Amino acid sequence: MGFVRxxxxxxxxxxxxxxxxSENYxxxSENSQLCRRSKLDSSNSSKPPSSDGLSKKPxxxxxxxxxxxxxxPNGGQKGHKGSTLKQVDNPDRVIRHSLDQCPKCSKNxxxxxxxxxxKRQVFDIPEPKIFVTEHQxxxxxxxxxxxxxxxxxxYSINSPAHYGSGxxxxxxxxxxxxxxxxxxxKALFEDLFKLRISTATIVDIGKKFSQIVEPIQVRVLxxxxxxxxxxxxxxxxxxxxxxxxLHVVSNILGTHYRNSVKRKNLLEGVKGIIIHxxxxxxxxxxxxxxxxxxxxxxRELKAVLEIDKEPWAGNMSRILRxxxxxxxxxMNFKRIERIEAIxxxxxxxxxxxxxxxxxxxxxxxRGPPKRRKGHNLVIRLRDFKVEVLRCFKESExxxxxxxxxxxxxxxxxxxxxxxxxxxxxxxxxxxxIRGFLSTCRKQGFNLFESIKQTLSEIPPEFSFx
Numbered sequence: 324m325g326f327v328r329x330x331x332x333x334x335x336x337x338x339x340x341x342x343x344x345s346e347n348y349x350x351x352s353e354n355s356q357l358c359r360r361s362k363l364d365s366s367n368s369s370k371p372p373s374s375d376g377l378s379k380k381p382x383x384x385x386x387x388x389x390x391x392x393x394x395x396p397n398g399g400q401k402g403h404k405g406s407t408l409k410q411v412d413n414p415d416r417v418i419r420h421s422l423d424q425c426p427k428c429s430k431n432x433x434x435x436x437x438x439x440x441x442k443r444q445v446f447d448i449p450e451p452k453i454f455v456t457e458h459q460x461x462x463x464x465x466x467x468x469x470x471x472x473x474x475x476x477x478y479s480i481n482s483p484a485h486y487g488s489g490x491x492x493x494x495x496x497x498x499x500x501x502x503x504x505x506x507x508x509k510a511l512f513e514d515l516f517k518l519r520i521s522t523a524t525i526v527d528i529g530k531k532f533s534q535i536v537e538p539i540q541v542r543v544l545x546x547x548x549x550x551x552x553x554x555x556x557x558x559x560x561x562x563x564x565x566x567x568x569l570h571v572v573s574n575i576l577g578t579h580y581r582n583s584v585k586r587k588n589l590l591e592g593v594k595g596i597i598i599h600x601x602x603x604x605x606x607x608x609x610x611x612x613x614x615x616x617x618x619x620x621x622r623e624l625k626a627v628l629e630i631d632k633e634p635w636a637g638n639m640s641r642i643l644r645x646x647x648x649x650x651x652x653x654m655n656f657k658r659i660e661r662i663e664a665i666x667x668x669x670x671x672x673x674x675x676x677x678x679x680x681x682x683x684x685x686x687x688x689r690g691p692p693k694r695r696k697g698h699n700l701v702i703r704l705r706d707f708k709v710e711v712l713r714c715f716k717e718s719e720x721x722x723x724x725x726x727x728x729x730x731x732x733x734x735x736x737x738x739x740x741x742x743x744x745x746x747x748x749x750x751x752x753x754x755x756i757r758g759f760l761s762t763c764r765k766q767g768f769n770l771f772e773s774i775k776q777t778l779s780e781i782p783p784e785f786s787f788x
Contacts, residue, residue: 349684367626410444451515456487486524492775494520494528499756500770502733504741526749533752535777536759539785543762544579546787547572548593552614552719554727555599557586558735561743562750569754573730576787578761580734580754582747596713598724601703614713616724617643620704627697635673636697639704642666646715647722659716666708673701730761 423433458480462473479485490512497503497511505522512518547553557570560582568586572579572593587604598614599605606613621640628636642665649658676697683693694702704711714720737753744750763773768783776782 363626363630367622367629408446410442414444453516453518486520486528488775488778490518490520491528491532491778492771494525495532495756495774495778496771498525498529499753500760502737502740529752529756530748532774532778533755535780536782537755539777539782540579540755540758540762543577543758543785544572546785547574547577547579548590550574550576550595550787552596552598552721553593554724554730555590555597555605556724556727556731557602558731559586560734560738560750562747563745564743567747567750569731569734569750571727571731571734573727573761575726576762576765577785578730578758578765580730580758582750582754596717596720598721598727600724601707612713613707613710614717614720615707615710617647617711617714618723618725620700620711623696623700627700631695631697633673633676633697635669635676635701638669638672639666639701642669646712649715654716662715663708663712666712670701670705670708673697674705677701733757733761 424430425432458476460474460476462471464471494508494512497508498505503511505525508525509520509522512520553572553574555570555572557568559566560569561567562582568583568588570581570583570588570590572590589604589608593608594610596612596614597605597608598616600616600619621643624636624640624643627633628640642662646662677695680695683695714722734757744753759777760770760773762785763770763783766783766785773783
């Protein structure tokens with residue numbers, strides 16, 4: 324009986340030990356994931372710099388930044404013309420300082436002729452003031468038909484009191500480019516111009532301007548669809564308390580924003596090369612070739628190297644940096660073949676590293692085997708080699724997707740300053756205007772003048788190759 328009891332207790336202990344070992348493994352796995360997540364920041368992941376908070380590393384300790392170091396020294400470069408403030412030939416006001424007495428011997432100099440004039444000019448802004456123009460229409464009675472008739476007012480003057488193009492231009496510029504909230508724009512008009520303008524009027528001015536530029540942005544979108552290379556990205560933002568998605572398509576000459584309830588609502592009719600950050604639905608787009616953002620790869624490789632201590636990641640990071648620095652004009656078949664051979668060798672090294680690692684346990688019996696972050700990354704670099712190295716072979720393809728990220732960043736700034744939008748119409752207004760202003764900036768137009776001309780129905784003419 325004693326032997327049977329010991330045997331039963333031994334089985335119970337074995338079962339408990341197996342259960343404890345399984346729980347211990349799960350806890351260790353969760354702890355490892357949490358530790359890895361806590362070590363991720365903007366330098367080794369896609370997290371924004373603002374998420375680093377007070378734990379951001381000091382500049383002198385961030386020695387392994389993925390950004391390309393400048394090839395030129397700090398300060399003005401050789402041949403740079405500079406922008407030093409210079410005197411003008413025709414100042415608006417001249418103040419003459421007379422010399423009546425010698426500062427050294429006190430001799431009276433009033434009768435002495437002037438030999439020369441020394442000039443110094445002060446550049447300043449005059450005190451802001453609202454300029455009111457009154458339009459008067461003559462009213463007469465026609466002696467022929469005896470009807471009372473009046474002269475016509477200009478087309479744009481359609482109310483007894485009307486805000487002119489200057490106020491409308493400044494309102495659009497402050498609200499939609501400088502991203503100043505409506506109430507603060509209202510306060511600015513009151514403080515600077517002593518003009519009491521309502522936030523509803525500021526919003527209406529934006530709506531009117533959005534309707535004017537909407538057909539312009541449609542043409543910009545059509546040109547971007549046909550462009551040889553374009554950048555795509557997306558981000559979430561709030562409309563009416565719900566999560567919507569903002570999509571951007573852009574290049575160095577134009578920008579177009581659009582919002583959608585669904586993240587997978589992709590553009591149709593796009594041709595050429597699209598650069599993105601390996602979001603899988605982009606690969607469902609037809610008639611396009613893909614190029615992947617290598618800045619994302621460098622950040623992921625940095626995390627795999629520093630956190631997971633996988634040696635192959637350092638080698639891959641170095642070869643990608645070499646590709647970024649190499650001149651595309653100096654490329655030849657042998658050099659391309661050599662770089663590809665090194666790339667394949669590093670990928671094989673990464674795959675071999677993970678084959679030698681113990682497999683990870685998965686919670687359920689379904690689905691593919693669980694893989695480490697570094698394993699998923701090296702498989703992606705193997706399967707999408709053509710897309711990763713497209714920037715190396717084709718001169719018009721950049722190394723990163725920074726263009727789209729820069730264009731979409733201002734939308735996140737808007738969200739941080741003012742929150743989301745109350746309605747879809749409000750978000751569409753902002754998208755139209757912001758896309759127009761971004762395109763104006765890329766095309767080299769003065770934004771303030773462009774807004775003013777567009778309000779006068781003479782918009783700038785954008786040029787696309």
